[in-house]
Amino acid sequence: MPQNAPSAANRAGFPHEWTSVYANARHNAAFPVSHDAPAWLRQGVGWNYAEARAWPLSDKLPFGDKVYGEREALPVQTQFMGNALGVTAVDGVIYAESDDMFAYALNARTGQLIWRASPLQNNLMGDPVVAGNSVYLSAGSVSFNFAHVIKYAKTGKTSRGEDESFNGVVSLNKNTGKFQWLFLTQGEAMPTPAYAYGALFVSTGAGNVFAIDASNGRKIWETHVGGIANMSDPVVYKGRVYLSMSVVPYVYCLDAKTGKVLWKQTIKGAVNTGMGDVAPVVDNGIVVQDTVADKRVHDGHKTVDTIIEAMSAKTGKILWKANMGRGPLPPRLQGRHADDP
Numbered sequence: 001m002p003q004n005a006p007s008a009a010n011r012a013g014f015p016h017e018w019t020s021v022y023a024n025a026r027h028n029a030a031f032p033v034s035h036d037a038p039a040w041l042r043q044g045v046g047w048n049y050a051e052a053r054a055w056p057l058s059d060k061l062p063f064g065d066k067v068y069g070e071r072e073a074l075p076v077q078t079q080f081m082g083n084a085l086g087v088t089a090v091d092g093v094i095y096a097e098s099d100d101m102f103a104y105a106l107n108a109r110t111g112q113l114i115w116r117a118s119p120l121q122n123n124l125m126g127d128p129v130v131a132g133n134s135v136y137l138s139a140g141s142v143s144f145n146f147a148h149v150i151k152y153a154k155t156g157k158t159s160r161g162e163d164e165s166f167n168g169v170v171s172l173n174k175n176t177g178k179f180q181w182l183f184l185t186q187g188e189a190m191p192t193p194a195y196a197y198g199a200l201f202v203s204t205g206a207g208n209v210f211a212i213d214a215s216n217g218r219k220i221w222e223t224h225v226g227g228i229a230n231m232s233d234p235v236v237y238k239g240r241v242y243l244s245m246s247v248v249p250y251v252y253c254l255d256a257k258t259g260k261v262l263w264k265q266t267i268k269g270a271v272n273t274g275m276g277d278v279a280p281v282v283d284n285g286i287v288v289q290d291t292v293a294d295k296r297v298h299d300g301h302k303t304v305d306t307i308i309e310a311m312s313a314k315t316g317k318i319l320w321k322a323n324m325g326r327g328p329l330p331p332r333l334q335g336r337h338a339d340d341p
Helices: 039-042 070-080 148-154
Strands: 089-090 093-097 103-107 112-115 129-131 134-139 167-172 179-184 192-197 198-202 206-214 221-223 235-237 241-243 250-255 262-264 281-283 286-299 301-312 318-328
Touching: 089 129, 103 134, 129 192, 192 235, 198 241, 235 281, 235 301, 250 286, 286 318
Parallel strands: none
Antiparallel strands: 089 093, 093 103, 103 112, 129 134, 134 167, 167 179, 192 198, 198 206, 206 221, 235 241, 241 250, 250 262, 281 286, 286 301, 301 318
């Protein structure tokens, strides 16, 4: 038993797996706690854990302000330190990924470190997926450098995430953090994979969607849909894979067995990068997607609407649409990366 691992009693009451971003296709990470679960779980517990490159709140200026300048240092800090998404709670352990390139397993009751790993030396911006004896992480950065611009000018094609980085999906032993296998991708693989049917489904900054054998990391199928995957994570529902992409913004439905595109749908007026950070939610035969849309200048300021749209999970037909109101265009590297590239 690894040091600081939870006892059998403290594993009780937790989910035994975590198959998608925010736990499931509904993106509802709440789980019921029975009356006979440990008292600390029923009543709550408090602790904090400083990650490898934690930046104290008492430091008024962002990391690297003397090198980058305060304005540039702020987005650098948000992208390369901290946690982009929430944590995973399985069998008394809290698993977390961090922009600082480390993944952590912590005792849920005490906050003590069980293991720490940095398997890819790239940003980990997802929500760890746990199934069986494995934890699955996906890696990739927001990098889009001048070389990518030149490549696009010459070929009309490029990808998000530096090609020289270790982009992809990695499998670790959930108890020890020991490396098990690696699946490399062209372009970043920031989105959290979805686990179902013994496979992992992941989208990338090169516009590709993969199904990977979860036991050994071998490719099952690959489909190029185009666009760029930012933080919009695939979900699996009744034999189909749903995901959204940026540039050009579309929601896609693929057959989980073959990777065949069954339908695609967009939201009218969606800002080019507006869907890329927003994962679709699927339940009860309905896909729900939101985006910023209809960018306009109002009183000298750039503004956007926030649109929510529901689609048939079977056909992609639009069922209803709601406009949540107009507001300021979110800055780059904040909100939903809404400004056009």
